Amino acid sequence: MEIVATQSHAAGNRFHRSPVTVVRLAAAAADADPAAAHGRLAPLLGGPAPGDPGSLFAATAAALAAAAGDPLAGTRIVAAGEVVLVHGATAIAAAAATRAGVLLAAALAGPLPAGTIAAAVTGLRRTLPSPTDRALLRAGTARGLSPRPGPAGSGSHFGEGVRMRRTLGTVGERTPFVSFETARSRLLVARLLAAHGVPVLRLSLATSPAAAGAAVARLGGRAIIRKVTPDDGGMPVPVSTPADVAAAFGAVGERAAIVAEPPPGPPWRFLVAGGRSVAALRMDPGRAPVDATAAAHADSHLLAERAALVVASDVAAVDLVAQDMGRPAGESGARVADVRLGPALDPFLAAVAAPEALADRVLAALLDGAGEGRIPIVAVAGAGAPAVAAALAETWRGEGRRVGTAGRAGLAVAGLVLFDDDRRGRRGLPLLVDHPLADAAVVEVDADDLWRHGLGHPRIDVAVIDGAVAGPVADLLAALADIAVVAGPGAPPLPSAVHAIAAADAAGAAAAAHAAVGPR
C-alpha cells in the first residue's frame, strides 16, 4: 500500500472541526490481496475484512492510534484511495498514517515477522505526549476547550484568549512559582509543613556520608536516605550501619541527601486537585499501586489536602505514611512524607475505575475557574470582510472589550498592532485565541485558503458572509459557527438547518453579528 501524498489541514477544515491528515493512496497492485493482509494484521484489526484498500488503510491507522493510546476522532473515505484521518487528543494522524502505510505494505507483501505490529505501536507511542498530557488533552476536548500544544516550552493551551489557561503536565498557569520552587526540595517542604504544625516525617539535610551517619544516629540509629528533590519513587529501605549509610548516601549521587526517620509502613499516595483529595493509592513495594481511595480514612484525605494547600499547589501528589491509613488521625499517626507538585497521573489513571473522570477533575483544578474557556469569535468572508470586521471591532471596543483583529492589513490585540502583513484565517486566528489579553476576536477569512488548509481553530461563534463566496465555503463556515451565519449581499444560499440572519450592508452585518454574540 503506497502513500502518494499526505496533506494536513488545520483545525476547522472542510472535513472536521479537528485537524486532519488526508492521505492519497496509490491504486492497489493487481495481485494485492487485502483479505490476506487483513488476516496478517488480525492481532491489531478485529472484525471482517474491509472490502476496499482505502478502508483497510483507515482501519489500520485507527487501530494503531488506539493501541498507541490516542484513538483517532474518526476516519473517512472521501474518494477512491483518499482517506481522511481525524486527530485524536493529540496530533497523531500524520504519524499514524505513515506507520499504517509501512505496516500495510509489509502485510500485503507476505507474512509479518514476529513483533512487527508491536514495534509499530511502540514507535507511534513514542511520538506522543505523556499519558498525563494525553489524559488532560482528552478531558479538554470533552469540555470543548479546543486543547492544543503551545509554542515550545509553554505546555498545552486550553480555551481562548483571556479565558485560556496554560498547563505544563499538571502544573497550572496559576501554580505559584514560589510553590514550585519550594516543592523541589524535601527539606523546604518539610520545614514549611512543620512550621504550620502539619505532621511530617522528621528529616534533615546531610552534605557528607559522615553527616548522614550523625543524622541517622540522631534519629535513633535507623533512617532512610533519599534525594533532596522528590523526583524518585517510593520509600527506600531503612539503613543503620555506617557502611549502609555511606552506600545509601553514595547511591543518591548528589552533594546532599535527605536523612529521614524510617516510615512505619509503605506510603499511600493521595492525588489532591483543586483542594480536594480525589484519589489514593497504596504504594506497596514491588507491586502495582492499588486504588485505596475508599480505604483511606477521611482524616488521611484531609491531611493530604492541607499539605497541598500549605504548599499552595493546584495539583499535588501527597505521600502519607501511617500505622493504619484507615483509622482516624488520632490513632493512625499519619504524617506527610512527600509533596510533589505537577505529579504524573499515570499511576492514578492506571489504578482507578474511572480514569476519565479523574483526569477531568485534575483539568478542572488547572483551569482554575476559567469556565467554558471561550471568547466570542466572528469570522468574516467575502469582499466586504474588511469593512464588516472594522465595524464590529469598533463596536466591541466601544464596549470596553480588548478586541483581537486579524485581517489582510495585519493583526492587533487590545489596540496594539502586532503584525502588518496578511493575517487572514489560519495565519491570524490561532494567535488571537492564544493571546492572553484578547477577550473577543474578529478574523477576516480568505475563502480559498480556508477551503484548502482550514481555519486554524475548531470553532467560531458567528460567520459573516458579505459578498460572493462559493457555496461549499459558505457551508463550511456555517458548519464551524456555533451560533449563526450573517448573510450579507451576495452571499450564497445556506442549508436550511443553519440559523441565518440577513443583512443589507456591512454596517448591518456587523450589527447583526454583534447582536448574535450578545452583550459582554
Added chain:
Amino acid sequence: MNGAAPVRILADGRLAAGNRLGGIAGLWARVAWSDATAIDEGALGRWLAEVDPNVASELALTPAPGPADAVAAFARVAAALMASGRSLAIVIDRETTPAGRSALVIVEEGRAVAPERVMAAAADLLAAAVAGLPAAGFRDRVADCGAPPIKAFLRYAYTLIPARLAARGAAARPALGQRGSLVGEGVGARLFLFTMGRGTGALGAAIAARKDACAALLSRFGLPVPRQLPVADADAAEAAAGAIGYPVVVKPADRSGGAGVAAGLAHAAEVRQAFARAAAVSRRIVVEEMLRGEDHRLTVIGGRMVAAALRVPPEVVGDGRRSVRALIDAVNADPQRGGSRSMLLPLVCDGETDRLLAAAGLTFASVPPAGMRVRLHSAANLTMGARPVDVTASVHPDNRAAAVHAAAIMGLDLAGIDFISPDIGRSWREIGGGICEVNREPGLLVHQVAEGGPDMAEACARHILAPAPLVPIVAVLGGGDADAAAQAIAAAMAESGLAVGLAAGRHLVAAGLRLSDPGPGDPLRVTRLVAHPAVEAVVAAVPPAAVVARGFGHGRADVALVAEPGAPDLAAATRIMAAIGAEVVDGSSPLDADLVRRIAARRPPS
C-alpha cells in the same frame, strides 16, 4: 566575657509578635550592667566599622532609647546587628531591687540568620569594643548571628516590601529562609519570595529563566525582540554574528543579573572573547542582534505598566582637570553610594572597563576633556554603579502596551521588561527598538533610586496583599475557664459556617485538622492557626502570663475576651492585646450571643 563587661546577660529569649513592642516579634534579655565603663560613642562606632561597616552605619542611625548608658549601647548594637536598613524598636526597663539592679531589654526582631545568638553577640561586641580587642576576631560573630549572606544593598531591598506591608498593618513573617515571607491570615495567608507572590506563575517563571525560549515566544506574537541564534562554540558564535550583522550581544540563555553578558561587540575577535566569558558561566550561549538605543526597564504589575526607568550605563563626565581615576573616586565619595541604607552602589571597574577605556584611547590616568562622557561599562547594571532616570510619564503607548502584552504572554503578573529604544517617547513600530529580556523577579531599586520614580515597594506590597482578607481573631484570656469559653465561641462560629482554628486545652485544631501542638501557652499555637490556609476564624485560649512572657503569637487580634478576671498578669496582657488592636471584652458572664455574631460578621470575603 569577664565580670568587667559593660553588660552581663542574665537570661534571654524570643518574644512572639504581640508583646510590649506591639504587633512585631522581638528578642529580650535581662541584663546586669556596670556604670564603671563609660561608653565612648565615637570609639564604639569606629571599632564596629572595622568589624562590619554596615553594622556601624546602622548603629549610627539607631537612636538611643532614653539615657545613653551601657544598656542602651547594648540594645543599639543588638538592633544594628539585625536592622539592614531600618531602625528597630527598642524598649528598656531599668529596675533596682534590694537584690541589685537589672534591666529588661526588648529589641524588635529584624533580619537575622540566628536571632537566638544576637543578644550574646551584642554583649560580646560591646565588651570587646570597650576593651579595644582586635576587631578582626569578631567578624565571624557578626556573620554568625546577624546579616544574611547577601550584598548589603540587596539586603536593604529585601526590607523594603516587608516594611511597606507592615505599614499597611500586615506584618510579614519569615518563611522558607531569609528571602521568603508569609503574610496575611488564614485563607488570606500567602507566601512570597521577594517580589514573587501568587501572581508569578511557575510556567511563566520557567520560561523567563530561558532567554531563548522567551524571545521565541514573544516573537511568535509579533512583539519586537532581537534576532537570536544559539551557538555551541566560538566559531559558531563568529558565524552567527556575521549572519546577524555587527554589533552583536553575546549572552548565556539561562543566567540572570548580567552574568556573562557582553554587548556592543563590533568584530569577530570580540565575539570570540565574549563567547569564552559567557561559556564560563553557562553552556547555553546565544548571539543576539544589538538593538539600537537606550536601555530601559519597564515594570508591569497586574496588567499595567507602573514604572519606567532609563538605565544609564556607569560613566563619568570629564572636567578637563581630573583623571578618570579621580573622577570615579569623586563619584564614589558620594555618601549616597554604599552604606547600609543606600540604594546606589559605587562605580566598579573590571576588565570591561579596561577595554572600554582602551577603545576610547584612555587610561585611568588620562584627563578627559570637559563634558566628555567616559563609559565604564556597556550594560547599565545597578551592581556596577549605574544610576537610572525615571521616564514613567513619557513612555509611548505602543511601548507601554508591548510591555503589558509581554508580561501577559509570559504568564507573569509582575514582570520587569528590558526595553531598548532610541527614544522611549516614540513607538517601537515607528523607530524600532524592542524587548531584550523579561525578568520574573524584577529589582525594585531601579525605580526606587530613579529620581521622581514611583514607590515600587509600595506597589509590590499592594499587589502581594490583594486580595488578602484578614480573619477574625479572638483571644480568650485566662486558665481553665478560658478553655471552656474558647470552645463555646469556636462552636458557635463553626455553626455560623466558619472554618475555625481553635487552641484550647489540649486542642490545637485548624478547620478540622489536628496540628502538631507545642503546648498550651506557647505562642506558636496562635501563629500556626493564623498561618493555616484553610482557617476563616481563630479562637485561642491563652494564659495572660504567657502573653506577657512569650508574646501572643500574632501581631493583630480583634477581640480579647477576659474569661478569668483574677488571672496573673491579666492587666499587662490586656494592655498588650489592646495595643495590637483587640477590643477587650468582659467574658466572665455567660457567652454573649451578640458578641459571637459580631465576631463572625468579620469573616473574610470568600
